[in-house]
Amino acid sequence: MKQVRNTAQRRLVLSIVRGRRDHPTADQIYKQARARDARISCGTVYRNLNFLAAHGDILRLSVPEGPDHFDLRTDDHGHFCCLRCGTVVDAAVDALDGLGVENFGLPGFRVDRISLVLSGICPNCLQSSTENTEVPK
Amino acid sequence: MKQVRNTAQRRLVLSIVRGRRDHPTADQIYKQARARDARISCGTVYRNLNFLAAHGDILRLSVPEGPDHFDLRTDDHGHFCCLRCGTVVDAAVDALDGLGVENFGLPGFRVDRISLVLSGICPNCLQSSTENTEVPK
DNA sequence: GTAACTGCAAACACTTTGCGAAGCA
DNA sequence: TGCTTCGCAAAGTGTTTGCAGTTAC
Numbered sequence: 001m002k003q004v005r006n007t008a009q010r011r012l013v014l015s016i017v018r019g020r021r022d023h024p025t026a027d028q029i030y031k032q033a034r035a036r037d038a039r040i041s042c043g044t045v046y047r048n049l050n051f052l053a054a055h056g057d058i059l060r061l062s063v064p065e066g067p068d069h070f071d072l073r074t075d076d077h078g079h080f081c082c083l084r085c086g087t088v089v090d091a092a093v094d095a096l097d098g099l100g101v102e103n104f105g106l107p108g109f110r111v112d113r114i115s116l117v118l119s120g121i122c123p124n125c126l127q128s129s130t131e132n133t134e135v136p137k
Numbered sequence: 138m139k140q141v142r143n144t145a146q147r148r149l150v151l152s153i154v155r156g157r158r159d160h161p162t163a164d165q166i167y168k169q170a171r172a173r174d175a176r177i178s179c180g181t182v183y184r185n186l187n188f189l190a191a192h193g194d195i196l197r198l199s200v201p202e203g204p205d206h207f208d209l210r211t212d213d214h215g216h217f218c219c220l221r222c223g224t225v226v227d228a229a230v231d232a233l234d235g236l237g238v239e240n241f242g243l244p245g246f247r248v249d250r251i252s253l254v255l256s257g258i259c260p261n262c263l264q265s266s267t268e269n270t271e272v273p274k
Numbered sequence: 275g276t277a278a279c280t281g282c283a284a285a286c287a288c289t290t291t292g293c294g295a296a297g298c299a
Numbered sequence: 300t301g302c303t304t305c306g307c308a309a310a311g312t313g314t315t316t317g318c319a320g321t322t323a324c
Contacts, residue, residue, distance in 0.1 A: 041281045092242035105229035108260035123245035178306045
């Protein structure tokens with residue numbers, strides 16, 4: 001069993017994710033970490049984000065375009081990702097309720113995670129471009 | 138209106154995706170294309186995959202780890218992605234039935250696409266490593 | 275004391291893009 | 300003929316990693 005160390009950098013990264021209500025990217029977390037500790041490196045931020053996600057302390061979320069986002073909520077819930085500005089917000093959980101593993105026609109598979117990602121345009125972006133109603137490429 | 142050209146390369150890429158029952162990555166499609174046309178380039182394959190996806194002829198699918206996959210099916214359905222070998226398979230559609238946009242508590246958002254991705258271990262990988270039942274990092 | 279961790283920078287995997295040439299409509 | 304597309308190669312983006320030095324336990 002590998003012993004785990006509680007370093008200042010790891011505590012900093014976790015507190016940043018926990019202190020936000022949105023879904024920051026690694027780069028946003030890195031920038032915020034630098035503001036508090038001018039010496040912390042990008043690699044360390046990624047290593048700690050991966051560590052925390054692997055230990056179930058935070059959630060790593062891939063979206064169709066752009067970098068991964070991180071979420072302090074680790075329970076099953078959906079996300080919406082704006083294809084124009086990249087913003088990620090939570091979507092109601094209850095849509096996932098009753099979706100058991102057995103509902104997917106996958107006998108013999110071990111399902112560990114369920115990820116529901118909606119994509120489209122957020123209200124902000126809809127408003128700032130009323131003329132364009134096309135789906136962006 | 139931009140006129141569209143029906144080039145040999147575009148037809149080749151589309152026929153490759155349509156000719157497969159699995160969910161190939163861009164690289165797999167590129168390799169297969171090279172076997173039929175030794176001069177086709179990687180950039181052209183990507184450009185055509187993007188073009189075809191934007192025109193609704195195929196579907197581009199991002200999975201939690203690794204490169205995007207492409208799917209000849211463009212109707213709403215879920216996917217399972219094996220965290221060990223990367224294989225992607227279809228999951229039953231009916232789990233998504235009745236999931237209307239209004240079910241997600243996102244008033245004011247325009248939802249264009251719904252992506253449901255399950256991840257875990259496929260039967261093949263489960264069998265080839267009975268000893269290891271951990272979730273891979 | 276020692277193994278886990280860090281900072282740094284270089285490498286990595288995947289994808290996009292600028293450019294001049296080629297070829298479809 | 301004109302404008303879309305191609306091949307090529309280089310650049311871009313996001314993330315991981317090797318190494319030597321540091322630090323928590």
